[in-house]
Amino acid sequence: MHSICETQRYIYQTEGVCPPEIHFCIQANILRDVRFVGGGCPGNAQLVSRLLNERPITEVLELLNGITCRNDTSCPQQLAEAIEAAQGGRIEPAYSFKVYTDPLPRNRMALIGNLDGNSDILAALLRDIRQEGVETVVCLGNLTGASCDDNKLFQVIKKEGLLAVQGELDWRYAQGTESTAFAPLEQTQRDRLVRLPQLITFRIADKTGIGFYGAYLQDLPGFSDFEPFALEINMVTGLTQFLQDESVFPALESMTAQFEAQVIVFSQIQKWGTWHIGGVDFISLGPAFDGNRIMWGLLAEGAEKIDFKIIKKSNVRRIV
Amino acid sequence: MAKSVRALPDDIQKLIEVNEWDMRTREGIKRFRELRAKSLPSVALDEELVYESLIPGQEELSDEIIRRHRKKNDS
Numbered sequence: 358m359h360s361i362c363e364t365q366r367y368i369y370q371t372e373g374v375c376p377p378e379i380h381f382c383i384q385a386n387i388l389r390d391v392r393f394v395g396g397g398c399p400g401n402a403q404l405v406s407r408l409l410n411e412r413p414i415t416e417v418l419e420l421l422n423g424i425t426c427r428n429d430t431s432c433p434q435q436l437a438e439a440i441e442a443a444q445g446g447r448i449e450p451a452y453s454f455k456v457y458t459d460p461l462p463r464n465r466m467a468l469i470g471n472l473d474g475n476s477d478i479l480a481a482l483l484r485d486i487r488q489e490g491v492e493t494v495v496c497l498g499n500l501t502g503a504s505c506d507d508n509k510l511f512q513v514i515k516k517e518g519l520l521a522v523q524g525e526l527d528w529r530y531a532q533g534t535e536s537t538a539f540a541p542l543e544q545t546q547r548d549r550l551v552r553l554p555q556l557i558t559f560r561i562a563d564k565t566g567i568g569f570y571g572a573y574l575q576d577l578p579g580f581s582d583f584e585p586f587a588l589e590i591n592m593v594t595g596l597t598q599f600l601q602d603e604s605v606f607p608a609l610e611s612m613t614a615q616f617e618a619q620v621i622v623f624s625q626i627q628k629w630g631t632w633h634i635g636g637v638d639f640i641s642l643g644p645a646f647d648g649n650r651i652m653w654g655l656l657a658e659g660a661e662k663i664d665f666k667i668i669k670k671s672n673v674r675r676i677v
Numbered sequence: 678m679a680k681s682v683r684a685l686p687d688d689i690q691k692l693i694e695v696n697e698w699d700m701r702t703r704e705g706i707k708r709f710r711e712l713r714a715k716s717l718p719s720v721a722l723d724e725e726l727v728y729e730s731l732i733p734g735q736e737e738l739s740d741e742i743i744r745r746h747r748k749k750n751d752s
Binding site for chain 2: 575582583587588591592595596604605607608611612615
């Protein structure tokens with residue numbers, strides 16, 4: 358149960374308009390942080406967000422209702438419907454982090470760590486991965502980075518149907534808060550990033566697995582220690598410092614019985630590692646490229662447990 | 678763990694202030710790390726980790742609380 362003063366965040370799937378999603382927050386009947394995501398006129402959308410920010414819902418609905426553009430609806434009309442759906446309980450508040458559930462059980466998965474925005478590295482990885490008969494490829498972030506090749510990278514991800522999870526830098530780009538040390542992105546690319554899930558769940562060898570980047574999830578507005586998979590995130594990031602502090606493994610083992618996931622993959626520290634503690638497999642992904650070799654992880658169903666192999670290949674075509 | 682502390686006799690309860698942290702929470706984890714605990718359950722008395730991986734018996738815990746209380750009042 359949330360108090361009236363708590364901020365509720367919503368994601369609305371639109372119909373008949375250019376942006377497929379509208380994200381917004383409501384706190385004490387005040388509208389905040391509206392964002393039309395994934396299409397439409399970004400300039401007008403940003404203006405609408407600024408004009409509506411911090412305004413009472415009752416005022417906002419009077420302004421939005423009755424505007425048409427195409428398909429007998431419009432972005433303002435869709436926002437009005439989204440707000441009414443939220444108030445009427447027809448859409449649930451979104452978790453603080455966005456979760457994607459892989460619908461099919463898997464036997465072999467490829468896991469990729471930090472890509473640093475480099476599409477050549479991704480292409481080289483995919484050439485190697487295709488030889489291993491994997492069923493799905495998951496990129497755990499960051500996708501973006503110092504390499505100025507993000508647009509091509511997004512095209513490859515989309516074309517190949519890869520599952521991409523938002524890393525911390527990806528999130529900062531999506532919010533427009535990336536460091537000036539990184540090249541700016543177009544709004545359409547930022548919208549692509551904002552729509553990425555921040556945690557993926559999957560099934561492998563009858564086990565539930567989760568993959569996420571790292572600790573930034575705890576800084577997302579509304580993060581609750583009690584929402585699904587928050588315990589796993591807290592244990593990996595806060596308690597064990599990404600499984601780097603072995604002294605607290607006894608405490609971790611005491612807590613694993615409360616986990617929903619039995620396989621937990623993360624990529625923030627960019628160091629390869631595997632641990633089996635309290636019946637749970639923990640996997641830390643290293644970077645996709647170490648200057649000499651491309652690297653990825655093969656997660657597969659084994660005879661009695663899951664198997665994880667780090668695949669490293671050198672002698673790839675020159676990657677800048 | 679907290680139950681066994683709250684089950685202490687009233688005269689012992691009067692000597693102590695009980696704080697319980699939930700290890701599922703970020704606050705609990707932060708406190709766990711501040712105390713440099715390694716396993717659960719853990720009991721700290723006056724910021725000092727005294728019991729780990731075990732729940733002390735009522736008598737032992739009462740004796741330790743009284744001993745510390747006397748030491749504080751004597752000094």
